[in-house]
Amino acid sequence: MADAGGECCLDNNCRGIHTEGVTSSTSGLRDHLGYWLRRLSDEVHGRFERELAEHDVTVSQWAVLITLYRGDATTTREVARYMDIDAGAVSRLVDRLAAKGLMTREPDPASRRTLRLVLTDAGRDLAPKLAEIADRNDAHFFAGLEPVQRRQLENWIRHLVGETHPQSPTPPSL
Numbered sequence: 004m005a006d007a008g009g010e011c012c013l014d015n016n017c018r019g020i021h022t023e024g025v026t027s028s029t030s031g032l033r034d035h036l037g038y039w040l041r042r043l044s045d046e047v048h049g050r051f052e053r054e055l056a057e058h059d060v061t062v063s064q065w066a067v068l069i070t071l072y073r074g075d076a077t078t079t080r081e082v083a084r085y086m087d088i089d090a091g092a093v094s095r096l097v098d099r100l101a102a103k104g105l106m107t108r109e110p111d112p113a114s115r116r117t118l119r120l121v122l123t124d125a126g127r128d129l130a131p132k133l134a135e136i137a138d139r140n141d142a143h144f145f146a147g148l149e150p151v152q153r154r155q156l157e158n159w160i161r162h163l164v165g166e167t168h169p170q171s172p173t174p175p176s177l
Contacts, residue, residue: 069137072122104125106122108120
């Protein structure tokens with residue numbers, strides 16, 4: 004459907020609502036689970052990012068810090084695999100964290116070619132504080148769920164992203 008000038012609403016000349024070809028069975032934006040998952044993710048991530056900014060740390064940097072703090076990985080490659088991101092991205096995150104004095108790279112005594120990622124005292128002190136912020140952020144968004152519902156939601160999400168084996172009983176939340 005076009006306006007009298009033959010223009011489409013894309014050029015902002017049309018004031019009408021175009022419904023040509025749209026049926027009652029055509030799904031809308033809010034009919035898609037992906038839309039709601041993205042909105043939730045954006046809100047959870049955004050609030051967490053703002054809280055972490057007070058400590059000059061991003062969500063991605065927190066993920067590296069907590070992964071090292073918990074001992075879930077000790078090298079760039081292991082962190083990349085654990086976080087399911089590119090090793091180059093991890094290396095850049097490690098560079099930023101090292102520049103902030105939160106971690107170092109040290110030679111692995113078992114392999115001269117491997118560098119272990121090690122938290123400094125400042126990194127070890129900061130990681131649990133940031134984990135508390137993560138926990139509070141999750142509590143803020145998921146307080147309306149019973150513990151069993153929260154575990155079910157987490158299990159369904161893990162299933163949908165293809166992770167069938169939890170890496171720990173209580174994984175860190177991003």
